[in-house]
Amino acid sequence: MAMFSAAIMLAAAPVFANETEITVGVYHFPPIASVDDNGEPTGLLGDLLQELEQANPTVSFRVFHTSPKRRYLDFEAGLYDVIFFESPGWGWTKRNVDISRPILADEELYVALKKPGRDDSFFDDLEQRSIVAISGYHYGFTGYETDNSVLEQKFNIEFSDSHSRNIKLIKADRPSVAEVAIVSHSYLQRHLTRHPEDWDELLVSKKPDQRYQLSIIARKGGTASADEMxxxxxxxxxxxxxxxxxxNWGLQLPAGFLTGFEAP
Structure with a gap:
């Protein structure tokens, strides 16, 4: 009985014995994460940070607003401690980081305007299409290259900072500007829920540009390790x-996550 009680006390013990503030890097990655006009995190991450603070009274989170392209420089500069929902393959594996097991899954799809005779084969050769994409994002069709100048040499590509703008460009039917956009499955589903008329307007690829499993990235020797997170x-x-x-945000857990989850 004494051993059982000790095990319960150990499981209930706080991860951090003292008050700990963890700075979280956040960039515009809806619906997974974003920052509102007041500097507050939104999307899944905003909800999660609130719940984490309630479940762990000794921990508080401070948000550092970065950008898709600047997130690595800001991390190396020590401006934030951890970043949630990143694929290790998005430029993290060669850095001095601690990576958690995957905690989220999503995929990105190609989107074009529906037109008579246009089908999934429209997405077969993207080098022949005008593309609109988000600057700093990693895409499968680019080989995960993020240097805009390199991509502009190979593709007819325009960069923006918003899925919403990219979908509007597709609907505007300006082939010289944008024939194909790349949009996450979760964002697209939320968009179509709010704008059901677009079910008849948009052609969505059957094959994803990429499927990804997202982890927590932490600094080695930093405020909080991946295991502690x-x-x-x-x-x-x-x-x-x-x-x-x-x-609630139209996202998915990685396969086997719940049955295989064990806190370190």
């Missing part, structure tokens, strides 16, 4: 709150 998340996994938040 997973231990902060564990109560929300155990009580079902994390799954609820993920599904």
């Amino acid at each position: 997973l231990r902060l998340l564990a109560p929300l996994v155990d009580n079902g709150r994390y799954r609820h938040l993920v599904e």
